[in-house]
Amino acid sequence: MEILLALIIAVLTGVGVFLTLRARTFPVVLGLTFLAYAVNLFLFAMGRLNINQAAIIQENVSNYSDPLPQALVLTAIVISFGMTAFVIVLSLKAYGELKSDHVDGKVLDKDGDK
């Protein structure tokens, strides 16, 4: 399970970094979302991976999983959603104003060159 989770986080981060470097607003927004997913999984895993441990206090249970990473992830998810919403609106505004979806606002001709 450790290897699988590590691979998932690695792939998500890799995809996120690749898309962020694409210099077009839509891939950049997608890349930021992927990075946010990767970091949320990473934070979640920082409480160590466990099976059969209760997250909520119950009777007759002695083993509990670490509640703090869950609280952190919850906050991080909310913040990353808000930020993603903001960056989507901003890139729409930039597209309307700069007439291009390039992050530097360069207008491209048919061949894709500047």
Add this chain to the structure above:
Amino acid sequence: MTHTPIIPILIPLIAAFSILITKRYGFKVGQTISLLSIIALIFVSIFTLIDITSTEEVLVYKLGNWEAPFGIVLVLDSLSILMVSITSLLAFGALWYAISEKIDKEGVHFHSLFQLQIFGLNGAFLTGDIFNLFVFFEILLLASYSLLLHGKAEGRTKAGLHYVIINLIGSTLFLFAVGTLYGILGTLNIADMAYKVSLLDSENISVVAAAGLLLLVVFGLKSAMFPLYLWLPSAYGKTSAPVAALFAIMTKVGLYAIIRVHGTIFGENAGELAYYYIPWVLNIGLITLTLATFGVLASKEIRNQVAYLVLTSVSILLIAIGINSQDALGGAIYYMIHSTFLAAGFFLVADVILKARTTGYFDKQMPIFKEAIIIGALFFIFAVAVAGLPPLSGFFGKIMILSASLEHTHTAIILSVVLISSLLIIIALSKSGSAIFYDTTLDVEPLDEYKLSKSTLASIFFLFLFAPLLVIFANPITEFTNTIAANLFDTSKYITTVINIEEVIK
């Protein structure tokens, strides 16, 4: 338990929401609430500052009365309340200018965003744990994104897009670093982390070191250190003047976080990791100063030049942190007070020049504009103060940092880089000043005339006032900054007050 530490956070938060609620009663009400909130904030922070200076206490505010390593705490010590005081005084100057130049009317919600920005800043200065530092960073960033884009101007959206994307990537790195530190140390409270680092197993040292350096990258991004400063000149140069003035404190948040988080966690008790980040800070500071000076020299536009001047002051502070002695840190805090106010005031002067002259570009000849003498005098005194010439405060700050560097092993490099950069800054400022005020032409028709109002002039003078005040009261202020620096080096008091342990293991 005293409630003082949470008041500077609550005032702007309540003000921000009251402005939204009272929006239907007109713009004037929002303006008044905003001003009243900042004035209240100034009173609270100055009184607390005086109180803390006399008692030298560290106030810990436990939210929900949970004990420190488990619950969230706010920590108020002399450094954090000093930063809060600087923020509120600076915000007052910026808000005054925004109201007198009617910049706040260019779009809706200026005042509530302004208050939320102050809320995030004060929270970042007062928080005692690293995850809340992240949360407050996000609050102040989100407010700053919206303030940056407030109103319409050429190129603002593009600069804003770059600023937002690079800061979002920075936030991701911040969370990775926080996660790693939590995974190893099992805590997020700064004081508790410092204690746990001193007990660290040798096999985990390299992981914690890597996470610490990742945090340094994030704080470096906020404080615009090399190579992460490229967003700053365009973002600060394109936004409206009062927002740029308020942003003068934003780079200092990054520096404050380096002093607070790295200085406490990787302080002298950290064993093998003690001060391992210092060489990075020093070298990067020297590189940033060199490149920022070239930026000042190469700028073709006044606001761009001021943005690079902010960068030079940040890098001098990085160098002072990198020297890592008590005297250097005391000088750094003195220089931080000076550079924040003066850089903010310089942004306002640049905006006045831009409005009066209709262009900020140095290579464009313009006719002599109305009130050029007053504006030129303002430019002159700000240039003297920012370049660090005597008799104003920049000179004393630099002297303190440079004299502290004399005991450092790389004295020659530090001295030569700082002094040559100061000389080049003086040259660049005299060049741009003569281009703006002397290189005039009658060929161009003067456009609509800008009238410098008394209120605008007063707001700029308010921010300038700190340069002579810092010189006149240099003795008590340096004593105060030196005690702060001494407290920062002896972290055991901070740690034991926050997490209630008997003694920090040496």
